Amino acid sequence: MTLRGERQADFAYQAVYRYMINLINEVSLDTPAKLPSLRQLSTRLNVSISTIQYAYSLLEKEGRVYSVAKSGYFAWPVTANPLMAVGGDLLERLYAAARRPGMSVLSGDEPTLLGSLDSALLTLERQLVRLHPRHLQPWSQPCGVWELRAALAARYTSSPTRCWQADDVYIGADLRGVLEILIEVLGLKGKTVVVESPCDYLILRLLQAAGVRVVEWPWQADGSPDLALFEHWLRHESVHLVLLSSVVSMPSGHALPAYDQLRLASLLDQSGCWLLENDCFGELCFAPRQRAMRDLINPERLIVFSSFEKMLGPEAPFGYVLSRHLASELQRQFLLRAFRLSSMRQHAIARLYQSGRLDQHLEALRQRLREQAAAMSERLDVRLEGRVTYRMPVAGASFWLQSVAAVDMRQVFQRAVAQQVVIAPGELFSLSGLHHQHLRLSHTFNGQPNLDIALDTLAQALLQAQTG
Structure with a gap:
């Protein structure tokens, strides 16, 4: 065939x-x-x-x-019935449940469901293919095409001292592949890495599979970081790396106040520790863009990773990393991975950056996300009144909810799935059993007629799964 x-x-x-x-x-x-x-x-x-x-x-x-x-x-x-394997891997059961037909999947965090640039991207790619026949295209650019790498370098440059060059940018097939390369290049196996918590389960599972010692740094109840605990770890643990979000920590939706950012940057500078910055949601803050951690950190001990998918849509799955150092090892690992990426797709993404089309799209997307979050908040206050507490998200496409009463959240998950509703229990976002009274709930359900029914189902599941 x-x-x-x-x-x-x-x-x-x-x-x-x-x-x-x-x-x-x-x-x-x-x-x-x-x-x-x-x-x-x-x-x-x-x-x-x-x-x-x-x-x-x-x-x-x-x-x-x-x-x-x-x-x-x-x-x-x-x-497959996820309810049959009550003690099985929760993430596998979530994926299996989400695949079943007729499910209301409320577990994700996909901002571009409210608006993507897929159509514009594909149109640009078709135009570029006509202008540049495939037989004239370079056959191998293992770190990504120069035009897109240069566009990203310009995007991340904020001053003459905090600047990036195209050679500092590496583009891979997806975020998973890029993270696997970083784990290898940084030699994280057996090393101690402090990770904000809750944290995306893709990142946590990759670190766990690579034999990294993960120390989870949970946010306090008021949404502030425990800087005293963080300082203790830097002083008394052999911390090799700290993994933090650039602006907003997801799925909690918390943003560091300016004072805490400065204090955190000072502690990192004093310790000489590397910062690995997660910028996947850095462009999706509802409010005017806040200062990113990378603008306060010594650029000589900084690595940034992100992907285009949360901003552009599924037609742009590529992940990327920015690093001033480790060039030879990064180039070697990207060569070994032999990512064969569409050069035309990369050129098309670069054109979106250069033309200003991306900025127009992001402005509209952030507005829609903000409006959708407000609408979802009103629904939560009516349908889940007295069942959950939450802080309004300031970025992304989801809410981080905490149950008011003590519940068995796995049982909540099971009961909801039985009624064709899928949620993401909070324990997925921790490796050490944190957040077992939390859940992530998507708010990108524009006009879905069954949303109120799904929320009523969740409210009932929370009531039935109470343990106290």
């Missing part, structure tokens, strides 16, 4: 995606089934490995497949 020439209007990954859907539907319905490798599918379908990788990443985000390090991809059984 070949996909070249199939449905000329489609991009290759769309045809691969449809093929994979059909393949998944053919596998066993009782147990997870191993799927063909990237290389096998590339040979079978006569498309690039990067195209296969992108199609798999879409399927993984949809909860249709999951990956196992050094083993490949597996398809979830369609008829």
Whole structure:
């Protein structure tokens, strides 16, 4: 079978995606089934490995497949019932539940559901393909095309001393791949890393799988950081690296006050510790952009990572990293990974930056997110009154809720799934059992008729799962 020439209007990954859907539907319905490798599918379908990788990443985000390090991809059984494996892996059960048809999936944090640049991006890419025939394109740019790297360097430059060059930027196929490279390059196996908590479960699981000693730094009840505890760790633990968000910590939605930012920067400078800054939500603050941590930190001990997906949409899955140092090792690891990224897609993203189209989009997206959060807050106050407390989010597409009464949140999850509602229990965002009375709830449900029913279901599940 070949996909070249199939449905000329489609991009290759769309045809691969449809093929994979059909393949998944053919596998066993009782147990997870191993799927063909990237290389096998590339040979079978006569498309690039990067195209296969992108199609798999879409399927993984949809909860249709999951990956196992050094083993490949597996398809979830369609008829799998997450309620049967009460003691099983909670993240796997969440993915399985989200895949089932007819579910109200309230567990995500996908800002671009309210507006993406997918259409503009694909239009630009088609135009560029016509202007630059593929046989004239450089065949290998393992760290990303120069135009996009230069656009990102310009975006992150804030002063003559806090400036970036295109050679400081590295672009990978997705955020997971970039983070895996950083873990390897920084030599984090067996090292101590302080991580803000709650933290994205992708990051936590990658660190855990790599044998990193993770010390979780939880936010206090009033939304402020415990700087005394942080200083204690820097003084008495062999902290190799600190992982913090640039502006807003997600999913908690907390932003550091200016005073705490300055104090934190001072502590990091005194300790000589590296900062790994997560900028995935840095452009999505509802209020006027606040100062990022990187603008206060010694740039010689700073690495920044992010992705385009939260800003642009699923057609821009690439992850990237900025670092002034470790150039030879980063280049080596990107070469070894052999990311085969679409150069035209990267050029198209760069044009969005250069033309100002991205800034226009972000301004509109932030406005819609702010309005949607306000509307969701009104619903929460009515439907979950007396059941949860929360702070209004200042970025992103989700709320971080805490149960008023003591509950078994896993039981809340199970009861909600039984009524076709999927939430993300707070324990997913910790490796040490923190946040077991919390949950993440998406607010990007513009006009969904069943949202009130879903929230009523959640309120009932919280009542039924009380433990006190």
